[in-house]
Amino acid sequence: MSATVLVLVEAVNDYLPILEHMGFTLIRAPSPALRAQAIAAHADQIDAVLTRGPLGFYAEEMAALPKLKIICVIGAGYEHVDLVAAKTHGLTVTNGAGVNASSVADHAMALLLALVRDIPRADASVRRGEWAKISRPTLSGKRLGILGLGAVGEAIAKRGSLGFDMSVSYHNRRPRADLPYAYCSSPLELAKASDFLVVATPGGAQTRHVIDAQVLAALGPEGFVVNIARASVVDTVALVEALQNQQIAGAALDVFDEEPQVPDALKALDNVVLTPHVAGLSPQASEATVRMVGNNLTAFFSGQPVLTPVAL
Incomplete structure (x- = not known):
């Protein structure tokens, strides 16, 4: 497969x-400076771009690449890929929805366990030679709320319900009749129905700050x-x-x-876990x-439908 891919990830x-083993030539540009240099130096060679949601790909960059045909995003989110510009330029955009769902769901449960059971502070106290024993809540039997029941949200729900005997509620763009969990009509309603609220929805303008002060107040002092x-x-x-x-x-x-900057106000708190x-x-994953x-690129350059298209 003879196509050149600009790799930003x-x-x-x-x-x-x-x-490379699948036949693609890679131009690696994992920093803003290298990205700009690569676009300027190889504009007449680049057929495809590999990026991720936070890195995105923008209208002016698309306009600078006359041979560009497809943008592949790793992960589910593509919030900083200019889809309007992609459509204008006749590009195809794909993402990796569901591919890393198990890994993300595992990490979500690890964070929840560490947070609720206060594992980081317990570990730190032992390392200091202390033996502080603090009673912390259990996960079993609690109410798990999931904002966004896509592949990741579904995997989290499965772990919570089957692994920890939690009741599961969710809010989604639309109810999912194929799953046995309770649907909530809004993030506010979901917060009221939850002890633990897990955010698993895509980013972008439609979901910006849907977890706001009102939703957090509804979650309550034990949430x-x-x-x-x-x-x-x-x-x-x-x-x-x-x-x-x-x-x-x-x-x-x-x-x-x-990222990678984290607010000092968050780092100063002892009721947060950060990764x-x-x-x-x-x-x-x-x-x-x-x-x-690779499969999306192979399909595209072979004239076949891509596996995970993003609607433009």
């Missing part, structure tokens, strides 16, 4: 040879929030205020507004993600 480097989706879904200012004022019990976050956007990273990209 940095998290799956160990698996990029899969694409916990976990976000493994996109930081934009949660109003960070409102979240910090709710945590500082003990309006909610705690939060666990894998995503942040200005560096690693929920979707596992050897299995990374390999599957790159193979999905």
Whole structure:
């Protein structure tokens, strides 16, 4: 397969040879400076772009690449890919929806357990030579609310219901009749019905700050929030205020507004658990993600329908 791919992602480097073995030529540009240089130097060679949601790909970049035909996004989110511009330029856009769902769901449950059981502080106390024993809530029998019941949300729901005997409610763009969980008509209603609220919905303008001060207040002082989706879904200012004022019990976050910068106000709190956007990273997920990209590229350049198209 003779096509040249501009690779903007940095998290799956160990698996990029899969694409080379499939016959694709890669131009690696994992920083803003290298990205600009590559577009300027190789504009007449680039047939495809590999990016991820937070990195995106923009109208002016598409306009600068006359041979560009397809943009592949690893992961489900594509919030910073200019879909209007892609449609204008006649491009195809794909994503990796569902490929890393198991990894993300595992991480969501790990964050929830660490947060609710206060594992980080317990670990730190033992390392300091202390033996502080604090009674913490159990997960069993609690109410799990999931915002966004796509592949990731469904995997989280399965783990919560079957693994921890939790009742599951969810809010989605539309109810899912194929699953046995309780549908809530709004994020506010979902928060009222939840002890643990897990954010698993895509980012973008439609979901920006849907978890706001009102929703957090509805979750209540014994409620916990976990976000493994996109930081934009949660109003960070409102979240910090709710945590500082003990309006909610705690939060666990894998995503942040200005990565890799994390607000000092969050880092100063002892009722939060923070990880560096690693929920979707596992050897299995990374390999599957790159193979999905390769399969989409192979299908496209062979004149076949892509496997995971994004509607433009």
